[in-house]
Amino acid sequence: MTLFGEPDEDGPDTAAGYSSSQQSSHYDSADDPNSPLAVRMRPRTLDEVLGQRQLLGPGSPLRRLVEGDAPMSLILYGPPGTGKTTLATIVSTAGNRRFVQLSALNAGVKDVRAVIDTARRTLEHGGRPTVLFIDEIHRFSKTQQDSLLAAVEARTVTLVAATTENPYFSLVSPLLSRSLLLTLQPLTDDDLNQLIDRALTDKRGLAGTVTLAEDARAHLLRMAGGDARRVLTALEAAAGAVQADGGQEISLAALEQAVDTAAVRYDRDGDQHYDVISAFIKSIRGSDVDAALHYLARMIVAGEDPRFIARRLVVHASEDIGMADPTALLAATAAADALALIGMPEARINLAQATIHLALAPKSNAVITAIDAAISDVRAGSAGAVPPPLRDGHYAGAGKLGHAQKYQYPHDLPEGVATQQYPPDELVGRDYYQPGQRGAERAISERLAKLRAVIRGNRR
Template identity: 50%
Template sequence: MGADASETPLADRMRPGGLDGFAGQVHLLAPGKPLRQAIDTGRLHSMIFWGPPGTGKTTLARLVAARSGAHFINLSAVLAGVKDIREAVTEARARRSVEDRATVLFIDEVHRFNKGQQDAFLPHVEDGTLTFIGATTENPSFELNNALLSRARVYVLKPLSLDDLTAVLRRALADPVHGLGARDLALSAEGAGLLAEAADGDARRALNLLELAANLSPGGVIGAETVAAVMAGALRRFDKGGDLFHDQISALHKSIRGSAPDAALYWLARMIDGGCDPLYIARRLVRMASEDIGNADPRALALAVDAWDTQERLGSPEGELALAQAAVYLACAAKSNAVYLAWNAALADARRGGTAPVPPHLRNAPTRLMKALGHGRAYRYAHDEPGGYAAGERYFPEELGERRYYEPTDRGLEIRIREKLERLRALDQAARDAAK
């Protein structure tokens, strides 16, 4: 049957049967690398493949099993449960008993298994009934049990390069059995480049897009116009809550903290283009304005809040432009984390200090009884003091003593704030020395 007549997707038909047709992951599969040695020698060990979609995790698992002659059981954590794991264990025991053959249990999206499900197959990995291979797009450190991680080696797969993806596309076009070779199609250099860029490091996505483009070009050349038609509405990878999400917001935050407006715009664009909720970004910009700029430039917080308000009121695209304006301003503003550090220090004292009583002179005294108890007595009203400052007055609980949390930097408005606080602290010291 011709490749074009098959109902199996092109991406599945083109799954390589050996390392010769495998694209990318040179850091794992170059001669002498541990994973390459394991595959070449047929040595089985439990492993976890961690990487973005379309980078070859399932294919590598099949290659490992095939090279070692092991029976291959494929489960998806999206659909499978403990019952399926038990059935896999029973099947593995039968294979070992009858055929003296090892079994590889491959679990795709293994991060979706809860602790109980992971524990269900762990004893059978320990006793050698199963060799476990898991595939995940999420950080195994956060998603998998420590007991499982300690028994499996983690291999990190990278997104495919443009050259790797172009090679995958060319191979699919040339293959007359599994690919599109029987259809006498050609792919222009510009079309190949656009497909590789749209695939965003994902071989499966590249082949899916190629198949769509081929269906729009029954004969002749697949050019840029056809590729543009199948790419319409395509989004970059963005997992809205997983590692990629957190990595990108981290990159945006650190670009702003590092006073790099162009990088901040790039990461903002990546997140918006990938489908991130703009209101989430707006909330994070407000956080950055307080955490990394603070009183060095108080206007940053107001601008961030205004951008959030604009996004809520107007939506896209006006709101996104306001977020971009705020991100650029925040990146260019003077930086200070003095308030952030001061708040954390004050919060730590409040949490470990117990319920220290408010000093009597600072207490409110709205009733005769409270006045009789001395509430508010000897309180110095700052507006009646020289210069509007009650030099030497104490405001902390007696048990805590005098504390200093806020240390303004020598950047932006905090230069002036620091100078004022130094003057006030000098007045306090002089007043306390005089009272001795």
């Protein structure tokens, strides 16, 4: 448990709401030239924060909390390196607040209760309100989370909690209902470019002692995955290596050597982006699982948006596999859900599992062929009147119009299938879905032939 600023109600406060000793406790490490670059470059005000524009606009809840001293508890949800700890620290320095930080990795109920008791006593003696920051709160058990509820409800503490896991799965509902949930997004390349420029030139950073080659910058952005901390850590390592050799420019080779990650020739906005994803899908379609895994790895290492990969897997599961293996779509959507739940790098395993499943599955394009043929007919004007027995009969006068009359309810029949016209007259006998003979579609093909024969009155 780390406490920043114990109660000292008798001490004078600065204009920013802290005594000089309390305010500096937030920033001593940031001002220390021996601190990591990611610590030194941590924003101190909302105006220094990069990205998260959806949370920082005028009148936004976060800005009101910082600038208007609104006592509301927050859950900050987002991937690593997007500013959760930074925002928590900025919240704590705004107004007349104490800042207490716990890590869910090593704090227990006893630690939580101790903070709450101290916060309550401080308020009773006219002291400052407490901001309690809990990092990785998803690691707290239900009991540990429940121990916060009364204090959050009574505003004994203002809770600011950070999580990389979906809070609707990892946090108890009462805690969520008492807090404002803010979702942080991965930083864009534009955001990270600004961060790199700031780190290279700012006196808190590298203060102009090194420059960064353009190909090294591009590789740094590919490695980042929207993570500011990863960018700054790699930049610092490369700068240290260059300066140790008496150099001034961080080249691609120097960056690769410093972070031990080879540059993959890949442009997320250019030909390589389309070539690699095309090769990925075609390898799955061709049932070459090893090639598919190679292209998946290539995209992951190059920093491709994993959500883009997941979306392509979901599409491919229906477009090229479909009913030949109905579980393929389940595997692909499960991988996409897992990515949203746990994020990268762990979700690489889920993406790989879905890739293997789809590559090894029997293939059929019957689903996309069927829907495209149906859409083509509709666009060509083949959209006749709905047969009267199928029309809605749940309103006065429907019977007089002949709607829903003579409709045969399939569940009333022994086979559960009725001889009945379902399509418009123009499309009777039009077969859109043509299952193949691979995988599950072999059995589907046999059943479909029997169903069509009964429905159309052609049974033998």
